[in-house]
Amino acid sequence: MGGNSIEAVVFDLDGTLIDSAPDLRTAVNRMLADRGRRGLGLGAVTAMVGDGVHKLVERALAATGKETPTDGEIARATRRFIDFYEGHGADLTRPYAGVVEALECLRGEGYALGICTNKPHRATCEILGALDLEGYFSAVLGGDSLDGVRKPDPRHLLAVLERLGATRGNAVMVGDTENDVQAARGAGVPVIAVAFGYAKVPAEDLGADAVIGHFDELPDAIRRLD
Secondary structure (H helix, E strand, O other): OOOOOOOEEEEOOEOOOEEOHHHHHHHHHHHHHHOOOOOOOHHHHHOOOOOOHHHHHHHHHHHHOOOOOOHHHHHHHHHHHHHHHOOOOOOOOEEOOOHHHHHHHHHHOOOEEEEEOOOOHHHHHHHHHHOOOHHHOOEEEOOOOEOOEOOOOHHHHHHHHHHHOOOHHHEEEEEOOHHHHHHHHHHOOOEEEEOOOOOOOOHHHOOOOEEEOOHHHHHHHHHHOO
C-alpha cells in the first residue's frame, strides 16, 4: 500500500479528473438551439455543472427563458441534451494535467480507485473509455446508478466504497465542489479538494482536509492524511 491506512481513493469526475465543460457547453447550446433559444458562454455553463444533467438543463433553460421551465419541459430538454452529448462527451474534454501520472502512481502503490460522479453512468463510462482512463477504476457510479441517490448524499460515496471493498475508515475522496465535500463529510471520509475545478467558491473555502493545485501533489497529500 501507500504506506498508510488509506487503501482506496474515490474521485469526482467533472472538474476533478477531466475538464469537460467545453463538451457540456456544446450539448447545452445544441439543446437550446433546438428550442429556438440563445446559446450560453463557457463560463455560464461551467457554473451550472455539478448537480447532474437534469439540473444542468434546468439551469440552462432558466437562464435563457422568461418563465420558469416546467417539469415536462425540463424532462424533454434533458432527453435532447443526452442525445446531443452521448457520443460527443470526449470531443473536447481532456484529463487535467498530471491526472494519468497520478493514477499510475496510485495504482502502482496498490490503492483501489473509484469514481463517484453525478454525471450519467453511460456517459461517464463512454468518456473514460475515450480518454483511456477506464482501466484505472474498479468501481464507477454515476448520478443515475442508484435510485434517487447522488452527491451530496453520502450514500452515493459509500456505495462506491462498498464496491471497492473499502470502508470509510480507509478511504479518501478527491473532488472540486461543495457536493464532494458534503458527501465525504456525511460519509465520514476525509476529502481533498482540487483548486482548478468548477466550484463556485475558492477551493480553500470548501472545508476540505487538504487542497491541491496540481495532480502531482496528490500522492503526498494522501499520505499526509494518515
